[in-house]
Amino acid sequence: xxxxxxxxxxxxxxxxxxxxxxxxxxxxxxxxxxxxxxxxxxxxxxxxxxxxxxxxxxxxxxxxxxxxxxxxxxxxxxxxxxxxxxxxxxxxxxxxxxxxxxxxxxxxxxxxxx
Numbered sequence: 281x282x283x284x285x286x287x288x289x290x291x292x293x294x295x296x297x298x299x300x301x302x303x304x305x306x307x308x309x310x311x312x313x314x315x316x317x318x319x320x321x322x323x324x325x326x327x328x329x330x331x332x333x334x335x336x337x338x339x340x341x342x343x344x345x346x347x348x349x350x351x352x353x354x355x356x357x358x359x360x361x362x363x364x365x366x367x368x369x370x371x372x373x374x375x376x377x378x379x380x381x382x383x384x385x386x387x388x389x390x391x392x393x394x
Contacts, residue, residue: 300357351387
């Protein structure tokens with residue numbers, strides 16, 4: 281496996297950001313009716329389609345353990361989306377959970393580079 285570069289990690293996290301956007305659009309669609317509902321769910325399907333294609337390309341650049349460990353960051357994006365778009369509270373428990381996820385990712389990634 282070739283050395284993973286910062287550019288590759290940025291691409292990985294951009295792909296995961298797209299994936300988290302599907303959840304954001306799905307929650308938005310749940311509060312819509314009529315054509316807005318179908319447009320939101322169409323956008324969800326588009327996000328998931330784009331994500332599926334890009335995810336396959338990402339998997340070519342990373343060890344599976346690194347790619348799937350980083351996928352957990354979608355939960356952190358979900359916390360941020362909930363706060364930004366739906367006025368949800370960011371509690372200490374959510375911050376602790378996000379910290380555990382980030383520390384776990386760092387441990388897995390640093391272990392894979394040895």
